[in-house]
Amino acid sequence: MGPRRRGPANQKASSALPPSRFVELYAHQQLGLCDIASMVGVSEYAVAELARDYAIPLRPAKAASKYTIDRDWLYTEHITYGRSPGELARERGVSGSTVTKCAKIHDIPVRRLSRYSPESVNANADIPAVLVPALIGQGVGSGYSASPG
Numbered sequence: 001m002g003p004r005r006r007g008p009a010n011q012k013a014s015s016a017l018p019p020s021r022f023v024e025l026y027a028h029q030q031l032g033l034c035d036i037a038s039m040v041g042v043s044e045y046a047v048a049e050l051a052r053d054y055a056i057p058l059r060p061a062k063a064a065s066k067y068t069i070d071r072d073w074l075y076t077e078h079i080t081y082g083r084s085p086g087e088l089a090r091e092r093g094v095s096g097s098t099v100t101k102c103a104k105i106h107d108i109p110v111r112r113l114s115r116y117s118p119e120s121v122n123a124n125a126d127i128p129a130v131l132v133p134a135l136i137g138q139g140v141g142s143g144y145s146a147s148p149g
Helices: 008-016 019-028 033-040 044-053 071-080 085-092 096-105 118-123 129-136
Strands: none
Touching: 008 033, 008 044, 019 033, 019 044, 033 044, 071 085, 071 096, 085 096, 118 129
């Protein structure tokens, strides 16, 4: 059976992953669909469709993680100390998405990534105080408000 879908993502996936390459990555190297999709630059869905087109049986999905992180620890490390979900994930040996999911479960706002550390921004006298929250994240606990007041 030939490819069923001819959209740009499916065309990109099929040209980058001929059947032999797909089998090598998926069956022999045991890479997941998400990993293969990232390598090719398409969605996991497009890779799954390609597997079906190639009649390659898909492995069952892994069970959802039951890992939870203590709310107080997560709040202190992420909000108080400003540590990123990725950094906390490495410390705990889990994925960044697991840390983010636990934060959402515990109603802890996840800070956006920032290019600048709070220390470097606060030490720079050329940066107006009103811009500091925007440069170091969401300004959680900063007392600044996005709405006029």
